[in-house]
Amino acid sequence: MKKKRNSFVVRTVISWRLVRSSAVLLRDNSDLLIFPIVSAFLTILVSAAFGLSVLAVKDFDLRALTETSARFRFIALFLFYLAVYFVIYFCNTALVGAVLQMMEGGRPTIRDSMRIAYERIGSIFGYALIMATVGMVFRWLYGRGGVPSRLVGPLVRRVIIFSFLGLAWHLVTFVVVPILVVENVGPIEAVRRSARLVKATWGEQVVGNTSIWLIFSAPLILIAILATPLLSRAVDSANDWYTILILYGFVMAFVTLLLVQMALHAIFSAAVYRYAAGKHVADEFDETVLRNAFRSRPSPISTRLRNLAHRNHTKTTA
Amino acid sequence: MHSLIHFIRSIKPQIALAYAGLAAVIFALVAGAVLGGHALVRANTIPVGEVRAGSLTVDRDDARAVDAEITLGFDEMTLRGGAEQLLELDFVTNFAEDPAVVYQVDSGLGDLSIEPFPATGIPDASRISEYRNQWDLRLDSETPMDLTIVLGMGEGNIDLRGMTLTGLTVELGIGDATVDLRGGWQRSFDVTIEGGMGEATVLLPDEVGVRASAEPGIGEVSTSGLELVDGAYINSAYGVSDVTLNIEAEGGIGELHLEVRDEEETQ
Numbered sequence: 001m002k003k004k005r006n007s008f009v010v011r012t013v014i015s016w017r018l019v020r021s022s023a024v025l026l027r028d029n030s031d032l033l034i035f036p037i038v039s040a041f042l043t044i045l046v047s048a049a050f051g052l053s054v055l056a057v058k059d060f061d062l063r064a065l066t067e068t069s070a071r072f073r074f075i076a077l078f079l080f081y082l083a084v085y086f087v088i089y090f091c092n093t094a095l096v097g098a099v100l101q102m103m104e105g106g107r108p109t110i111r112d113s114m115r116i117a118y119e120r121i122g123s124i125f126g127y128a129l130i131m132a133t134v135g136m137v138f139r140w141l142y143g144r145g146g147v148p149s150r151l152v153g154p155l156v157r158r159v160i161i162f163s164f165l166g167l168a169w170h171l172v173t174f175v176v177v178p179i180l181v182v183e184n185v186g187p188i189e190a191v192r193r194s195a196r197l198v199k200a201t202w203g204e205q206v207v208g209n210t211s212i213w214l215i216f217s218a219p220l221i222l223i224a225i226l227a228t229p230l231l232s233r234a235v236d237s238a239n240d241w242y243t244i245l246i247l248y249g250f251v252m253a254f255v256t257l258l259l260v261q262m263a264l265h266a267i268f269s270a271a272v273y274r275y276a277a278g279k280h281v282a283d284e285f286d287e288t289v290l291r292n293a294f295r296s297r298p299s300p301i302s303t304r305l306r307n308l309a310h311r312n313h314t315k316t317t318a
Numbered sequence: 319m320h321s322l323i324h325f326i327r328s329i330k331p332q333i334a335l336a337y338a339g340l341a342a343v344i345f346a347l348v349a350g351a352v353l354g355g356h357a358l359v360r361a362n363t364i365p366v367g368e369v370r371a372g373s374l375t376v377d378r379d380d381a382r383a384v385d386a387e388i389t390l391g392f393d394e395m396t397l398r399g400g401a402e403q404l405l406e407l408d409f410v411t412n413f414a415e416d417p418a419v420v421y422q423v424d425s426g427l428g429d430l431s432i433e434p435f436p437a438t439g440i441p442d443a444s445r446i447s448e449y450r451n452q453w454d455l456r457l458d459s460e461t462p463m464d465l466t467i468v469l470g471m472g473e474g475n476i477d478l479r480g481m482t483l484t485g486l487t488v489e490l491g492i493g494d495a496t497v498d499l500r501g502g503w504q505r506s507f508d509v510t511i512e513g514g515m516g517e518a519t520v521l522l523p524d525e526v527g528v529r530a531s532a533e534p535g536i537g538e539v540s541t542s543g544l545e546l547v548d549g550a551y552i553n554s555a556y557g558v559s560d561v562t563l564n565i566e567a568e569g570g571i572g573e574l575h576l577e578v579r580d581e582e583e584t585q
Binding site for chain 1: 324325328329330332333336337339340341343344345347348349352353356
């Protein structure tokens with residue numbers, strides 16, 4: 001018997017429900033933001049360490065850096081991609097692990113989530129290796145000197161074609177991280193499984209991803225529109241601290257939006273995986289179960305503050 | 319809005335602390351980049367000095383062919399063949415130093431580059447219109463040359479007639495430019511024209527074949543004396559002549575004109 005396929009309208013409704021439920025989950029469990037924050041910290045750290053290492057190799061000679069061989073640039077860029085992807089996917093796995101546990105009614109802690117990622121460290125590294133390789137291939141395809149870009153032709157056509165290729169790759173690998181968490185398979189098998197699941201849910205993925213993109217694009221465009229004249233005025237003023245404040249304001253607005261978007265994206269990927277795997281449909285995404293499901297250990301500072309407040313309150317009452 | 323307030327209120331102290339830490343690191347990075355960048359610019363800004371004239375020459379040495387990259391940067395340049403040495407340059411400038419010329423020969427291949435000032439120099443954006451950098455540049459017509467010309471913010475009158483080119487790349491910038499490729503070329507070569515914001519005219523020969531693919535970009539590409547066949551512009555000598563100039567032209571924001579003209583006609 002032929003399997004009945006959902007119509008586009010049904011797919012759209014399901015997708016919006018999944019996005020909405022993901023947003024509700026994030027709203028009620030803001031602690032989940034710790035993972036993108038850690039990811040951002042580590043990315044900055046890795047970038048700084050990487051930059052310093054490359055400079056050290058060239059004896060801190062900036063001019064020598066511009067005259068490096070193509071092989072050196074290739075290896076350096078590949079290692080950089082690998083390190084950054086590893087950090088991002090490690091934190092993403094921890095986040096998706098926490099979300100999937102919450103969807104099963106669990107109450108994970110940050111430590112539980114990090115343990116999930118740590119137990120899959122080999123697969124995460126393998127997946128980072130795949131993503132770094134694909135990143136380099138895309139760079140080569142997109143680059144002016146590459147044979148494919150010469151075949152494809154001018155800039156506008158290159159941008160359109162390779163943007164579609166990038167989008168297709170993004171969709172194919174969209175549920176790799178949830179698969180790594182739940183099925184604990186190797187990275188290549190995870191990509192294969194993700195591609196198979198995509199066939200069943202591509203409509204929901206496209207609508208969901210586009211919705212998330214649209215939600216965050218509006219403020220990002222607004223930031224860009226505001227940033228251009230204000231920054232130009234700040235630079236013209238020749239006042240360094242004024243420039244720093246304006247630039248910092250826009251960078252922080254951008255980073256904050258990006259952190260929330262990264263978290264929402266990861267939650268949505270977990271939701272799509274469960275939906276595709278047939279474990280839950282959007283209606284069964286039980287918001288009351290998920291509300292405040294993420295248990296965070298109180299920090300030493302907040303515990304001390306709470307104890308101090310409690311002591312003062314006891315003294316006043318006495 | 320209600321959800322956003324709920325979301326912000328629900329953020330626990332340890333998350334706020336982590337976010338504050340990230341914000342502090344980003345502040346340090348932004349401040350470091352702005353202050354460090356500004357200090358670097360101040361230390362390397364090229365001052366606007368007295369206007370003076372000078373000249374430079376470069377001997378070909380034992381090079382059988384040369385890769386040459388000429389970066390004008392500012393103001394205007396005329397370039398043509400017919401030099402007795404590899405390069406002869408008369409310049410009028412108000413930079414403290416003469417144009418930076420680097421030339422070395424390795425296994426018979428010369429590598430020539432010329433820039434308006436040393437690569438570490440940074441122009442003062444607020445006084446950009448005050449810089450004077452006028453070049454009258456001649457290149458050796460006999461030496462096979464793969465030539466790259468970067469105009470930047472300058473204007474160029476580039477007459478390549480009679481030269482022995484093996485390849486040509488012209489990167490146009492803000493200013494206008496004319497590139498004269500007329501004449502009876504003896505060998506085929508590839509030409510890349512990257513359009514800029516100004517108006518550029520490329521004069522093409524009628525005696526040797528021309529095949530041009532032109533992509534307009536945001537600006538406009540116009541042709542004269544060329545026929546559109548299978549997506550490429552060709553002249554009447556294409557397919558008849560043994561020599562072909564393969565031109566790839568990318569329009570920028572400005573206008574790019576590809577015109578076939580008789581060599582006798584003036585620019």
